[in-house]
Amino acid sequence: MEQPQLTNSLQTYFNRLGHDIDLSILTLPVEVHSVSKGDFLFQQGDVASNFYFLSTGLVRYVSVSDEGKEFTQSFVKGPSVIGSTKSMVTKSKASFGIQALEESIVLSYPWAAFYEQMRHDKNFLEFYVKLLEKIFISKEERESAFMKHSAERRYLDFCVAYPELKDTIQQQQIASYIGITPVALSRIRQKLKLC
Amino acid sequence: MEQPQLTNSLQTYFNRLGHDIDLSILTLPVEVHSVSKGDFLFQQGDVASNFYFLSTGLVRYVSVSDEGKEFTQSFVKGPSVIGSTKSMVTKSKASFGIQALEESIVLSYPWAAFYEQMRHDKNFLEFYVKLLEKIFISKEERESAFMKHSAERRYLDFCVAYPELKDTIQQQQIASYIGITPVALSRIRQKLKLC
DNA sequence: GATATCGCTTAACCTAGGTTAATTCCTTTC
DNA sequence: GAAAGGAATTAACCTAGGTTAAGCGATATC
Numbered sequence: 001m002e003q004p005q006l007t008n009s010l011q012t013y014f015n016r017l018g019h020d021i022d023l024s025i026l027t028l029p030v031e032v033h034s035v036s037k038g039d040f041l042f043q044q045g046d047v048a049s050n051f052y053f054l055s056t057g058l059v060r061y062v063s064v065s066d067e068g069k070e071f072t073q074s075f076v077k078g079p080s081v082i083g084s085t086k087s088m089v090t091k092s093k094a095s096f097g098i099q100a101l102e103e104s105i106v107l108s109y110p111w112a113a114f115y116e117q118m119r120h121d122k123n124f125l126e127f128y129v130k131l132l133e134k135i136f137i138s139k140e141e142r143e144s145a146f147m148k149h150s151a152e153r154r155y156l157d158f159c160v161a162y163p164e165l166k167d168t169i170q171q172q173q174i175a176s177y178i179g180i181t182p183v184a185l186s187r188i189r190q191k192l193k194l195c
Numbered sequence: 196m197e198q199p200q201l202t203n204s205l206q207t208y209f210n211r212l213g214h215d216i217d218l219s220i221l222t223l224p225v226e227v228h229s230v231s232k233g234d235f236l237f238q239q240g241d242v243a244s245n246f247y248f249l250s251t252g253l254v255r256y257v258s259v260s261d262e263g264k265e266f267t268q269s270f271v272k273g274p275s276v277i278g279s280t281k282s283m284v285t286k287s288k289a290s291f292g293i294q295a296l297e298e299s300i301v302l303s304y305p306w307a308a309f310y311e312q313m314r315h316d317k318n319f320l321e322f323y324v325k326l327l328e329k330i331f332i333s334k335e336e337r338e339s340a341f342m343k344h345s346a347e348r349r350y351l352d353f354c355v356a357y358p359e360l361k362d363t364i365q366q367q368q369i370a371s372y373i374g375i376t377p378v379a380l381s382r383i384r385q386k387l388k389l390c
Numbered sequence: 391g392a393t394a395t396c397g398c399t400t401a402a403c404c405t406a407g408g409t410t411a412a413t414t415c416c417t418t419t420c
Numbered sequence: 421g422a423a424a425g426g427a428a429t430t431a432a433c434c435t436a437g438g439t440t441a442a443g444c445g446a447t448a449t450c
Contacts, residue, residue, distance in 0.1 A: 065343040073339060086332045095335065125320050132327040137281045139334055140290065144268065146341040147374045148260040151437070171398070179342045184437050186399055346407070366428070379407050381429055 009055045009079045010107055017130045021123050028113050033106040035059075041082075041098040041106055048087045048094045050108040054078035057104020058165075060173065063096035072177040074142070075162060075169075078104065081131060101169055146179065152188050154178040204250045204274045205302055212325045216318050226303045230254075230295040236277075239292040243282045245303040249273035252299020253360075255368065258291035267372040269337070270360060273299065276326055296364055341374065347383050349373040 007023060007030055014021045035041055035057070042048040044063050054076060061073040073096055076082050087094040088111045118124035145154060155178050159166050166174075175185040202218060202225055209216045230236055230252070237243040239258050249271060256268040268291055271277050282289040283306045313319035340349060350373050354361050361369075370380040 063339055063343075069343075071339060071342045084335070085328065086335045089328050090332065095339065119317075119321070122314075122317055122320065125317065125324065126314070129320065129324060129327065132324065132331060133280065133284050136327060136331055136334075137285065139331075139338070140279070140281045143334070143338065144258055144266060144290065147266045148258075148264075180436095181438060182398075183400090183439080187437085190399080375406095376408060377428075378409080378430090382407085385429080 007107065010053050013053070013079050013081070014127060017127055017134075021121075021127055025117060025121065025124075026109065026114075028110060031108045033108060035100040035104045035106055037100055037102055039100055041100070042094060044095065044097040045093045046087075046097070047091055048084050049091055049111045050083065051088065051111050051114045052081070052083040052098075053107040054080050054082045055105040055107055057100060057106075058102040058169075059098050059100050059104060060177075061096045062099050062176070070176050071179070072173055075101070075165060075177070081135075082106070085132070085135070101173070151178055151180045151184060152192070155185065155188055156192075202302065205248050208248070208274050208276070209322060212322055212329075216316075216322055220312060220316065220319075221304060221309075223305060223308050228301040228303060230299045230301055232295055232298055234295055236293040236295070236301055237289060239290065240288045241282075241292070242286055243279050243289045243293075244286055244306045245278065246283065246306050246309045247276065247278040247293075248302040249275050249277045250300040250302055252295060252301075253297040254293050254295050254299060255372075256291045257294050257371070265371050266374070267368055270296070270357060270364075270372070276330075277301070280327070280330070296368070346373055346375045346379060347387075350380065350383055351387075 010030075011021075011023050014023065033041065041052065041059065056078045058075065058077050059082060060075050063071050063073060065071065082098060084094040084096065086092060118128055145157065149157065155174070158174060158178055171185055171189075172182040175182045178185070180188075205225075206216075206218050209218065228236065236247065236254065251273045253270065253272050254277060255270050258266050258268060260266065277293060279289040279291065281287060313323055340352065344352065350369070353369060353373055366380055366384075367377040370377045373380070375383075
């Protein structure tokens with residue numbers, strides 16, 4: 001542990017998931033990354049086989065279509081575990097990148113080593129299960145929103161889900177999150193103002 | 196184990212995920228359900244706190260919007276673990292129902308008991324991790340398809356992903372899977388025929 | 391302090407997909 | 421074998437959202 005004060009937030013986060021995990025087991029050094037606003041932790045297409053923990057800051061998961069259009073898959077505020085489960089587990093290319101929307105502090109640890117650690121410590125494994133379940137459930141919620149709701153409804157849902165982001169991030173990023181163009185979002189906001 | 200011959204497929208499935216799990220640990224009886232075409236294993240809104248295993252058959256996950264429109268979230272062919280992770284883990288109401296599209300055989304086991312079993316057996320826990328990762332990854336793939344692709348593209352992707360379903364299930368169900376009306380799907384198929 | 395540059399708005403026009411409804415073609419069912 | 425319901429097609433019309441482009445503040449940059 002090179003920077004014990006930084007890993008405190010990680011320890012706290014782990015403890016909050018209800019397990020008795022002692023991070024001092026980790027033998028490799030935890031790396032600390034400082035990611036500036038606008039910069040990427042990793043890009044779409046990279047193999048991101050690290051376990052990442054966003055200690056403080058705000059990021060978005062962003063993927064670009066073949067036609068070059070940007071889509072924001074989600075916003076995540078620290079403290080939280082972040083990263084591409086798929087890329088991590090299967091060592092494949094990530095289908096999205098992670099971009100900081102604010103100055104952010106990210107800790108990382110090699111996934112393979114982390115996984116080995118887990119296999120020898122049931123508490124770790126249980127922690128990982130809780131983590132997967134947690135992310136999984138939040139995904140299950142969002143999944144159907146696209147099919148079921150109009151863009152206007154999705155915008156209103158966004159405002160409820162991320163009240164603190166509504167006025168701090170760019171509208172084009174909100175638009176890319178709800179899956180429409182900035183022009184269309186502007187129209188929707190205009191219409192809502194009139195009501 | 197009341198019907199050992201049926202649990203063989205479950206044992207095989209478990210083994211294929213690479214772990215040495217002995218199902219005979221399970222103390223409660225595994226229930227066997229025979230679900231007729233069109234019938235529901237459970238409905239949207241039910242608390243489905245069982246671990247379900249689709250031994251043979253074909254099901255779809257279907258959810259209904261407030262306005263009464265049906266959406267197919269996915270098709271699953273046996274043998275496969277099925278169910279609502281969210282409902283199972285949090286004992287909340289499922290946001291979708293599971294409907295058989297063919298005569299299906301489903302095994303079930305109370306989740307709470309299954310989970311307890313896992314906590315005492317690291318192999319079980321690792322199995323569950325593999326399982327979560329597996330479903331998770333397939334979700335990560337589908338998630339962005341809606342934002343990124345047109346309905347036509349989504350239909351073509353469907354045909355590649357489920358070649359055997361393309362001609363065996365109803366078009367309205369394909370339509371509800373790709374998020375359009377049967378009328379729109381018919382138009383798209385018409386257009387593709389001309390090419 | 392002038393001038394790019396970037397984010398947002400507004401307007402005009404276009405297109406994919408929704409809605410309704412009529413028609414045909416299958417299956418069931420009696 | 422007639423009748424009835426369900427599944428798919430086709431056409432006419434409508435609407436949400438995309439596209440392009442012009443204008444308007446802001447905030448950088450020189």
